[in-house]
Amino acid sequence: MKLLKPSKAGTYESNDIYIMLFPNDDEIRIELESIVLETYGKQIKKVMMDTLNDHNIENVLVKAIDKGALDYTIRARVITAINRGVSND
Amino acid sequence: MMTIFGYKKNYQMYDPKKKYTDKHIRKHSKNNGSNDKYRKSIEDLLDELELKNGMTISFHHHLRNGDYILNRLMKEIAKRNIKDIRIFASSIFPCHEPLVEYIESGVVTQIIAAFISGPVAKTISQGKMEKVAIMHTHGGRARLVESGEVDIDVAFIAAPTCDKMGNITGSCGKSACGSLGYAVTDAHFAKCSVAITDHYVEHLGSVFIEGKYIDYIVEMESIGDSKGIVSGTTQITKNPIGLKIARLTSDVIYHSGYFKNGFSFQTGAGGTSLAVSYYVKQLMMKEKIKGSFASGGITGYLVDMLKDGLFEQLYDVQCFDLEAISSLRDNKNHIPISASKYANINDKCIINDLDFVILGATEIDLDFNVNVTTSSIGEIMGGSGGHSDTAYGANVTIIVSQLFNARIPVIKDKVLCKTTPGETVDVLVTERGIAVNPKRNDLIERFKKTNLPLKTINELKQISDSLVGIPDKIQFDEKIVGVVEYRDGSVIDFIHKKL
Amino acid sequence: MTNIRRSMLFIPGNNPGMLQSADVFDSDSVIFDLEDSVAIDEKASARILVKELFSSIEMSCERIVRINPYDTPFYASDIEAMRQLDIDMILLPKASVESIKDLDQKLIKTNINIMVLIETALGVEQVFEILNASKRCKGLMLGGEDLCVDLNCIRTKKGDELLYARYRVVNASKALSKFAIDTPYTDTFDEEGLKNDTLFSKSIGFDGKASINPRQVHCINEIFNPTLDEINHAKRVLEAKEMALKEGKGVFSLDGKMVDLPIIKRAEKVIELALKLGLMKGTS
Numbered sequence: 001m002k003l004l005k006p007s008k009a010g011t012y013e014s015n016d017i018y019i020m021l022f023p024n025d026d027e028i029r030i031e032l033e034s035i036v037l038e039t040y041g042k043q044i045k046k047v048m049m050d051t052l053n054d055h056n057i058e059n060v061l062v063k064a065i066d067k068g069a070l071d072y073t074i075r076a077r078v079i080t081a082i083n084r085g086v087s088n089d
Numbered sequence: 090m091m092t093i094f095g096y097k098k099n100y101q102m103y104d105p106k107k108k109y110t111d112k113h114i115r116k117h118s119k120n121n122g123s124n125d126k127y128r129k130s131i132e133d134l135l136d137e138l139e140l141k142n143g144m145t146i147s148f149h150h151h152l153r154n155g156d157y158i159l160n161r162l163m164k165e166i167a168k169r170n171i172k173d174i175r176i177f178a179s180s181i182f183p184c185h186e187p188l189v190e191y192i193e194s195g196v197v198t199q200i201i202a203a204f205i206s207g208p209v210a211k212t213i214s215q216g217k218m219e220k221v222a223i224m225h226t227h228g229g230r231a232r233l234v235e236s237g238e239v240d241i242d243v244a245f246i247a248a249p250t251c252d253k254m255g256n257i258t259g260s261c262g263k264s265a266c267g268s269l270g271y272a273v274t275d276a277h278f279a280k281c282s283v284a285i286t287d288h289y290v291e292h293l294g295s296v297f298i299e300g301k302y303i304d305y306i307v308e309m310e311s312i313g314d315s316k317g318i319v320s321g322t323t324q325i326t327k328n329p330i331g332l333k334i335a336r337l338t339s340d341v342i343y344h345s346g347y348f349k350n351g352f353s354f355q356t357g358a359g360g361t362s363l364a365v366s367y368y369v370k371q372l373m374m375k376e377k378i379k380g381s382f383a384s385g386g387i388t389g390y391l392v393d394m395l396k397d398g399l400f401e402q403l404y405d406v407q408c409f410d411l412e413a414i415s416s417l418r419d420n421k422n423h424i425p426i427s428a429s430k431y432a433n434i435n436d437k438c439i440i441n442d443l444d445f446v447i448l449g450a451t452e453i454d455l456d457f458n459v460n461v462t463t464s465s466i467g468e469i470m471g472g473s474g475g476h477s478d479t480a481y482g483a484n485v486t487i488i489v490s491q492l493f494n495a496r497i498p499v500i501k502d503k504v505l506c507k508t509t510p511g512e513t514v515d516v517l518v519t520e521r522g523i524a525v526n527p528k529r530n531d532l533i534e535r536f537k538k539t540n541l542p543l544k545t546i547n548e549l550k551q552i553s554d555s556l557v558g559i560p561d562k563i564q565f566d567e568k569i570v571g572v573v574e575y576r577d578g579s580v581i582d583f584i585h586k587k588l
Numbered sequence: 589m590t591n592i593r594r595s596m597l598f599i600p601g602n603n604p605g606m607l608q609s610a611d612v613f614d615s616d617s618v619i620f621d622l623e624d625s626v627a628i629d630e631k632a633s634a635r636i637l638v639k640e641l642f643s644s645i646e647m648s649c650e651r652i653v654r655i656n657p658y659d660t661p662f663y664a665s666d667i668e669a670m671r672q673l674d675i676d677m678i679l680l681p682k683a684s685v686e687s688i689k690d691l692d693q694k695l696i697k698t699n700i701n702i703m704v705l706i707e708t709a710l711g712v713e714q715v716f717e718i719l720n721a722s723k724r725c726k727g728l729m730l731g732g733e734d735l736c737v738d739l740n741c742i743r744t745k746k747g748d749e750l751l752y753a754r755y756r757v758v759n760a761s762k763a764l765s766k767f768a769i770d771t772p773y774t775d776t777f778d779e780e781g782l783k784n785d786t787l788f789s790k791s792i793g794f795d796g797k798a799s800i801n802p803r804q805v806h807c808i809n810e811i812f813n814p815t816l817d818e819i820n821h822a823k824r825v826l827e828a829k830e831m832a833l834k835e836g837k838g839v840f841s842l843d844g845k846m847v848d849l850p851i852i853k854r855a856e857k858v859i860e861l862a863l864k865l866g867l868m869k870g871t872s
Contacts, residue, residue, distance in 0.1 A: 076641075079640075
């Protein structure tokens with residue numbers, strides 16, 4: 001699937017993550033800010049990467065501001081942003 | 090024994106089976122004949138004092154994050170080109186950010202404190218201070234001074250109201266802060282004690298620190314920002330998880346066997362701790378139980394309980410809000426105490442009579458060791474304060490914490506920094522269950538007969554791990570930036586520089 | 589899942605902090621809300637979040653999802669997402685005979701039950717038919733706020749305006765052996781008011797009460813718990829029954845009052861509840 005336009009999902013609330021997706025030239029790049037970067041940064045990126053792969057998304061730049069979201073929230077917010085970015089309405 | 094720059098060579102490592110108590114209590118001796126203590130300005134005073142490189146100066150933290158004194162004095166001292174200053178402050182707060190510059194330039198080479206937060210803490214964690222920071226407890230501070238291990242050259246005492254004789258009270262004045270518990274020992278033992286006030290009066294009736302211990306008096310426009318000194322009214326938490334933990338904690342207290350007439354109680358001013366007071370109050374009224382005393386940092390909540398006759402006395406080492414300040418002034422059963430009387434291992438201290446203490450934790454490990462000194466990534470952001478003192482003294486030490494919040498878990502295999510040893514911690518209360526230290530079989534047996542959600546600390550950790558995942562290991566440099574001293578003066582842990 | 593439903597706590601469906609802690613507040617059932625607590629633009633977002641939550645985190649409470657009403661564009665997608673999940677019930681807002689039949693159809697080949705929210709004047713009048721329209725339907729909740737809008741009256745703390753609806757829905761649900769949950773008490777700071785309102789709910793036959801804030805759960809549970817006196821009395825009734833059986837007596841009395849079948853049944857219910865709730869510790 002191709003991301004057609006920039007999209008976003010999530011909030012800046014504690015335990016949530018704010019995700020922005022931008023169309024990018026054929027590669028996935030992740031820029032992550034997180035309050036738990038040192039302890040969970042790798043895991044957060046992995047969850048985002050896996051979710052993008054599950055949805056066959058290849059051409060995105062992900063900018064994420066994490067406020068301590070658990071994996072299920074990260075997945076949900078990425079999926080929501082994908083759904084919003086791949087549709088034309 | 091490893092040698093640490095800026096720390097004594099003959100230090101002892103913490104041993105739960107031993108308590109190192111000092112035998113030599115230094116007697117107070119003071120050259121104080123002068124009736125002419127008033128100096129026109131800080132500049133005049135500093136001209137007169139023989140400031141020298143390598144000296145130790147002390148401060149107390151009752152003005153908390155509103156304190157103007159430390160920054161003002163350091164500015165003047167730095168101007169005079171004095172170097173290698175050792176700051177012996179009961180606590181360092183974010184408002185002391187200007188210290189960072191002096192640490193980096195070598196004006197300040199060491200800090201000794203019970204609690205360090207904000208930019209100064211960060212600077213120390215980055216390894217920028219020349220000598221190691223020494224982090225003691227509130228009781229440990231009094232011990233250090235009385236034993237002569239820390240010799241204070243000049244004690245600068247923030248005095249909300251001071252009279253011509255040098256008598257000091259914290260009860261009135263525009264910067265009123267209530268109890269001056271942490272300053273008392275400094276005044277008694279420093280080679281020279283200076284009262285700095287913004288409310289200079291002819292004569293004071295009731296005093297917290299007697300004028301005979303004060304050598305100089307200086308006026309300043311303002312010694313602190315009242316907004317930073319006290320909070321208005323401290324509020325109990327609205328966070329439903331905090332409330333759940335507080336309610337469970339009151340259940341633990343109820344079923345512990347120590348909840349009976351004459352019991353004593355201490356809790357902090359955090360939102361969850363206040364909520365514990367709220368539920369304990371309900372419980373006391375319902376069961377018609379009256380306590381003997383509450384101690385430590387005092388809030389309006391405890392003041393109300395004193396007024397309602399639920400406690401006979403409040404022993405106050407520090408006031409947290411305006412209600413506490415006015416109660417300390419007006420109620421004879423609300424008693425100011427010194428840090429020594431509060432928690433000094435060499436004193437007959439109040440905390441040894443405590444039944445319950447409710448404490449927080451940044452981390453707790455499977456052996457119940459607690460960290461309140463560093464953050465979960467190992468940066469200094471606090472310190473014991475009275476944490477390990479009260480945990481030692483109380484019959485039931487209860488740690489209250491969310492199992493995790495914003496993906497930061499509280500239970501670790503091993504704490505990054507040991508502030509309070511596990512053998513002095515009895516119960517951990519989280520929103521998902523209660524863990525009792527296995528050495529307290531008496532409590533476990535009691536709780537088994539109730540509906541309390543008992544789990545082992547390993548079980549709680551498994552729940553936490555399954556939700557937040559296991560955090561990556563934090564990387565540290567070999568360099569030691571801080572020594573954590575237990576209340577008896579032994580070394581309980583080292584703080585390393587962050588990579 | 590037990591059939592104990594003293595408390596049902598609403599948790600906003602788009603709030604991760606609340607969702608992941610939904611089961612720590614001791615509420616017997618939790619209602620994960622996709623309807624009123626979620627902004628129109630975030631309906632899909634909440635649906636995905638709740639779905640991911642259930643796919644990865646186990647909950648120790650009964651799991652109920654409140655979907656959006658039948659006449660909204662979100663209704664069908666909500667059901668489509670929820671039918672794949674391991675949840676216990678769907679709460680259907682603004683329930684009518686037509687909408688519950690439709691929902692029942694859409695849940696074919698799942699184990700998901702239905703609970704209806706009675707919150708319109710028509711819904712109150714048709715409550716028996718609604719409850720009876722689906723075998724999946726296990727009970728109802730009364731929705732006082734929306735009902736008052738429909739009735740064009742002011743919702744008061746005392747709640748006289750809801751009296752008719754309360755009695756009627758309880759009667760209908762009991763007639764069909766289904767459960768009935770009372771409307772939440774909306775002033776979350778008024779503990780005394782909550783207590784009185786809940787005592788009333790219990791007194792007229794409701795099985796439990798909804799809550800909109802975790803703070804309310806403890807109070808509600810306490811009230812719906814059998815009291816120590818009730819438990820002790822029930823024990824004595826059952827002991828007396830045992831004795832009577834041994835002695836071959838058909839009829840017996842306790843404290844001078846004849847004990848008949850309804851009293852025995854009631855006692856058994858109290859003991860069953862007390863056992864499940866762990867309330868037997870410390871009884872005489």
